[in-house]
Amino acid sequence: MRTPLYTALVQHAEKKPYSFHVPGHHNGDVFFDEARSYYASILQLDVTELEGLDDLHHPTGVIQEAEDLLAKLYGSDQSFFLVNGTTVGNLAMVMASCRTGDEILVQRNCHKSVFHAIELAGATPILIEAEIDKHLHVPTHVTDETVKKAIARHPNCRAIVLTYPNYYGHAADLSKLIHMCHEAGMIVLVDEAHGAHFVLGGAFPPSALSYGADVVVQSAHKTLPAMTMGSYLHLQGDRIDAKRLKTLLTMLQSSSPSYPIMASLDVARAYVEEMKEKGTLRGIMEELTEVKDQFNCLTHLEVFEPDSLHSDPLKCVIRSTKGLTGYELKQVLESVDVHPELADEHQVLLVLSLEQGKNVPFKRIEQALQQSDSLLKGKNQFQNEMIPxxxxxxxxxxxxxxxxxxxxxxxxxxxxxxxxxxxxxxxxxxxxxxxxxxxxxxxxxxxxxxxxxxxxxxxxxxxxxxxxx
Incomplete structure (x- = not known):
């Protein structure tokens, strides 16, 4: 698989270059000794805009080539590397779509960065309530009917921002909703932070890109093997001003972008491309099923699967059958250094990987569950439609x-x-x-x-x- 940016960085490092440029560690020559062993390799890739290594804010070489490969894989018109996380993608897409005073429909359970973007743009948010999963007790998606009513009451809305999937992996069919919004002249913006792997197909939900969304932002670092803060932004169609979007990305992102983060985005794309080419998805799905089955066999634990919406197989919701809250169950897991993604009042959310493998410490978890009474004893006990x-x-x-x-x-x-x-x-x-x-x-x-x-x-x-x- 081609990895233009990563390969260029490796070739540069192999030349044993001498640095008279930033960053201050100078290819790792200057560093705190006690930390050197962990950082040594990555520091060789942590460079700046040198000859042959391109410029994120005006790419014409290896970064441009890497972004073109990304767009080809995801089927977008243009794709961009983001080094400030999906947050910066949300900021840019909202600010590119709306000006001061414009109305914008916003799914109520959007990430805080969406609301920050609307505030920065000076737009007027019209909140649309999401459906609530009655079994998980979490907001999921907005229905077609809810959006239809919102458009009727606010026909001049410039755009709509959707979260797809939700944090727990619920993914509703967006085809009719997106078509309806486009018919109303609205730009469709999707925070798909937890769906960068949907391009693999199979049992995974479709990407919002396939439904026709205009801009989709994905946190590659959440479910793909990319470094934290590494994200993708995908653009398709002509409903949004691409030039303004690019300008905003330049303004909002660091002028000193991290080359290790960018290279990891290049590598993550190659990882997905190779997986598709080799056809390894079936084996991965079998491993994910096996992991969930093993969790289901643990003492006082059950895996909870929603049945109303398409669900992301990488998300695993576990509950205590012993009456523990999600927060207490999380505390039990952390007592044996098993760290879940999050907890709520009812359950714990685990984010599985595309190669979960055989290393899940089920024995440690089982032991902790059996000792949960003593582990919790003595510790702080826990107390028990549209909106403008x-x-x-x-x-x-x-x-x-x-x-x-x-x-x-x-x-x-x-x-x-x-x-x-x-x-x-x-x-x-x-x-x-x-x-x-x-x-x-x-x-x-x-x-x-x-x-x-x-x-x-x-x-x-x-x-x-x-x-x-």
């Missing part, structure tokens, strides 16, 4: 009010459990009692929440609104 957002915050003062007084007030900040990074409350949104109750439960479970420190005093920042006579 008002975003005109200029010259508005804020105050901190107790949880009990916050319902009905306008939130002055976003409250974001992390992971998954989906806002529980959005800046500019009217706070509902159910949101306050959910926040109280999360804090009781010691969940990490990105917000002002006043939440630990059971207070929320809200805007002071002028009373109308």
């Amino acid at each position: 957002i008002e975003t005109d915050e200029k010259n508005q003062d804020i105050e901190a009010v107790p949880f009990e007084q916050a319902a009905g007030r306008l939130s002055a900040e976003s409250i974001i459990p992390y992971p998954p990074g989906i806002p529980l409350m959005i800046k500019g949104e009217r706070i509902e009692l159910e949101q306050i109750e959910a926040l109280s439960r999360l804090l009781g479970h010691k969940v990490h929440v990105q917000a002002s420190q006043v939440i630990h005093q059971r207070k929320l920042y809200v805007y002071i609104e002028e009373e109308t006579l």
